[in-house]
Amino acid sequence: MTTLIATADAEARTDIQTKSFITRSVHKAVLANGLTVLTRESREKAVVATMIWYRAGSRNEEFGQTGKSHFLEHMLFKGTDRYKKGEIDLITHLNGGANNAFTWLDFTAYYFTFASDRWGAALEIEASRMRGTMFDEEEFASEKQVVQEELRIGLDGPWEVLENEVWATAFRQHPYHWPTVGWLEDLEAASAADMKAYYDRWYHPRNATVVLVGDFDTGEALQKIENLFGSIAPGPEAAPINIVEPPQRGEKRLLVRKETPVERLLIAYHAPEVAHPDSYPLKVAETLLSTGKSSRLYQRLVERDQAVTNADASYHDHIDPALFYFQAELKPGFNIGDVERATYDEIDRLKRGDISAAEIEKAKRQIEASLVLGSEEPLQQAILLGQYETIAFGERVPVESRGYLYLDTLLERIAAVTIDDVAAAAQKYFTQDNRTVGYLINEGKLDERENGRAT
């Protein structure tokens, strides 16, 4: 039997003031086979959330084989050498629990929530399906149809269609080029053997993190994890993915035509990866642009111009540089080019540093409060811990921000952001050459929309 190796994290952290309540009382351990374990014992609610995170998402896929991470996620519910098909759901159900999974660019994660007197089944299932998942041809074929239906739902959603085109245009060589659900043509061509090979490459202890939050005893939980996962081989060393998207050399524009009663605008800028020094002022910019009705985009586009029903800015943490984007859903009769120009006006104000002290303070408080307000459920806490443990890694991330510790330094770095920092980041990233602009317009209406083109 392998032994538990507690990392030096607890000691090393004594000089860092713990800022985030979520990281308080987190215990980190790494098993001899490389499996990372994060536990947060918290007895207030009689609930335990268990998760397992694999550092394998659409970023890990190749051209012609897109959508495999997501499809694999579906297959992990189809049975193992120990649990026959349907049994994972049945056990969850019998024990009154909830389970599901999600895949995105950088990761795939599985979760269970149970009342605290019956959570053990979750870990047993995860240990079994880490290496014991079956890839039965018949099951694979039937699940392929399910995934195709999921993809069709996306094709029927106007935002999904526009987002897919914008990412595919903005990224020409990095895997962020394709959507997590994959391209339909690749999905049709996928085989059970491909899926198994992909599983064998990424689903191993050294590429995974187990996270437990809630009403359990840490010592007992760690022993159980050791018993269940300790004997699994570490798996092959994951070859690093070093695909770098070259700098964009000029604005890209695209038009999607689809039957729709309302037009939509998406403006995307390449923006830095998780824990990059510029990511913090950009988070502040995202918040002051679009969080709440006092935010800039709401005040400008919804209240003043009254041109849109909804305007948003979003910027998420990813392993590699991704996109910072602006979205707007137009009211009929308004000009999409005008909305685009109004968005640039708001961006220019940021570039000029036209930000009040009260406004930047508000944005910082919103970021801090949302961490508390969005973390009431043990599962939400487990998601935050697991996500950063999975994406904040490697040489690019400062040691003190690696893994879940990112959540501590996040608040320190946000607190240190100045008006000048926001202006400098806006000037650096929100440039014409660095942007991709997508319009979604009503099918067949192109001729009438000539004056809608932005200059």
Added chain:
Amino acid sequence: MQHSQKRVARPKLDVERVELPNGLVLLLSENHSIPSVSINAIVRAGSRFEPDENAGLASLVGALLDAGTTTRTSQQIAETIEASGGRLGTFGDYQSSGVVVTLLSKDIALGVDVASDLLMNATFPNEKVHQHSERRVAQIKARLDVPRTQASDAFNEIVFKGSPQHRPPIGYEETVKGLTRADVEAFDHRYYVPDNTMLAIVGDIDKSEVKSKVEATFGKWERAKTFEKFEPPQVPRPHRQTVPIERFIAASKEQVNIIIGHLGIERKNPDYYALLVMDTILGSSPGFTSRIPRILRDEQGLAYTTFSNITSSAGLDPGRFIAYIGTAPENLGRAIAGLRAEIARIVEEPVSEEELETATSYLTGSFVLRFQKNSQVAEFLLEAEVYGLGFDYLEKYPDLIRAITIEDVSRVARAHIDPRNLTTVVVGPIDELGTIGSSTDFSL
């Protein structure tokens, strides 16, 4: 295979109920696990109280609550809450309207102030009424972009004929355009009164402090001018259909969205618990253990999303029984036949012992998961008040569920599900007769 344990974790809530002299009901519960608090205030009025020609009024009033008060502009309202990092939402739905504030517990006083200001002192400035109606018209148009919503709207129009529930709470383009500030004010004056309002405050609070604060703010709210007790108006009741109805709506989409069903039940129906078990067996359990998702999704691969239920829409008025599936157009016939077969089977054949056991285990065991967030607890307290469930409902619930037998499930299925008289609505690449691929005109 592991079987469920008999012990059930029962959530315990320390609830205090206070009725202010003006009739406002206050429900309090403390939970100190996270330094946050949820304030949910509901007024017992919604689109069920509006006439057809004013469709969308309650929803518009709800949206306008934060558009200005006697002491604050819309921007000041937003700034006040958002500067603290908190979140504010206002709404007007079918059955109720109100304000929800979530904030850090140190800002509780601010949250109570703003919530009371919005409910008591909203001014509905003319230009905001105009601005919001315009935005609503655009949102109404955008519903056509979501085929499931389109199918649901069409289904409700048929099944709830004769009742206000046949309309979407957001209203229609023509009716929303016709709403005036006078309509908005009249609705506010009539229904936004203290003895028609309930307030739940849950989280990291001190109950007695919050009680004093609420008395100091909401206590000033006067009852309706007549000082009489608020009496709700009568709502017209829909009738269950006696013939099958089919409706096909052409839309340029990849999937066909199918809703099959008919009128449902009220929340206070004594068969609610047996129907909850039936829902769990037929089409409402998470994962793919219930029949419809297991057979149509997991075995036949027809859909990503498919489910059925009757209890989830049960309210003061009867809700709806629906089975839903979104699938590729070539599967239309199989999908409809599959849903209809499962609807008929639950009525005609008793469920198995194992299905009953699985469903009751799930319902009792998962109950605790519904009380993880302050807002969930607040919503439950309001629900318990509206439907008279009693705050000991949490302790009673497992027994209510465990008392259900196979015969109960058969009896309530026969009483409330009618496989011969179903409405079927399909939205997707079909024509008005339901023919696939023949439609060329997708004009909006």
